[in-house]
Amino acid sequence: MKLQLLFSGRIRPIGAPVPAYLITTSDATVLVDTGPPRDRAGAHRTDPDERVELEPGEDVPSLLGGLGVAPGDVDLVVCTHLDPDHAGNHDVFGGAEFVVQRRHHAWAVSDAGARCGSTRDRWDRPDTRFRLVDGDTELLPGIELIESSGHVPGHQSVLIRLPRTGPVLLAADAIPMTAALDPGKRPVFPFDMDEDEVRASTKKLVDLANAENALIICGHEPSNLTDLRAAPAYYD
Structure with missing residues (x-):
């Protein structure tokens, strides 16, 4: 099993990366999130309200193509949540199964999920195959989904047990x-919806990482760009 980090643009003005993650096992190719919309590449040059600075070729489908991974090669897409910078290219991976917390999916398709609306046509499609899960769940041997609400209802993080690196927690x-x-x-933070749940999920994840002696990869940490290995490099 190996893990590759895909940095798909940066959040303005703090320069924090927008990540997706590719997990390759002997049985499946798993993508965690699909990044900001590919058709917004370059939009930051003319739109002062564009939140993500995305250059052409930095979108997740292009980054995967550079690794020799075609959309049809992806078996599973884990949706940490459906905010636009995390679900902007779900439509590219029509052959995959999308794994999302049931609570989050119900929220996102309701009026309460209007913040996900700008990319709803990417993730809420008639042909999309969703696998709705409830709480902490083993996805595959060595890959666990960890419910971590607060930022949004039904947010989920991912714990990966790599053979050489050891456990890695994608906190998102x-x-x-x-x-x-x-x-x-x-x-x-401004986009966090429930402070009590945010703090409870933070404690849950930090306690889990301590118990597992896991590397925590924070979702939008600026130093990730220099301190972590980006694809094509990998963790195994």
Whole structure:
């Protein structure tokens, strides 16, 4: 099993990466999130309200193509959540099964999920195959989904047990930065919806990482660009 980090643009103005993750096992190719919409590449040059600085070729489908991975090669897409910078290219992977927390899917398709609306046509399609899960779930041997609500209802993180690197916890937006690793003192960011759940999920993930001696990869930590290995490099 190996893990590759795909950095698909940067959040303005803090320069924090927008990640997706490719997990390759002997039995399946798993993509965690699909990044900001590919058709928004270059939009930051003319639209001052564009939140993500995405250059042509930095979208997730293009990054996968550079690794020799075609959309049809992806078996499973794990949706940490359906915010636009995480679900902007779901439509490219029509042959995959999309794994999402049941609570999050119900919220996202309701009026309460209007914040996901700009890319709804990418993830809410008649031919989309969803696998709705409830709470902490083993996805595949060595890959666990960890319910971590607060940023949005039904957010999920991913724990991967790599043979040489050891456990890696993809916290996603439950812990977006290393400055948010302290459950009691962490900032609550503007897009976090429920402070109590944010703090409870932070504690849950930090306790899990400590118990597993896991590397925590925070979702939008600026130093990830320099401190972590980006694809084509990998963790195994």
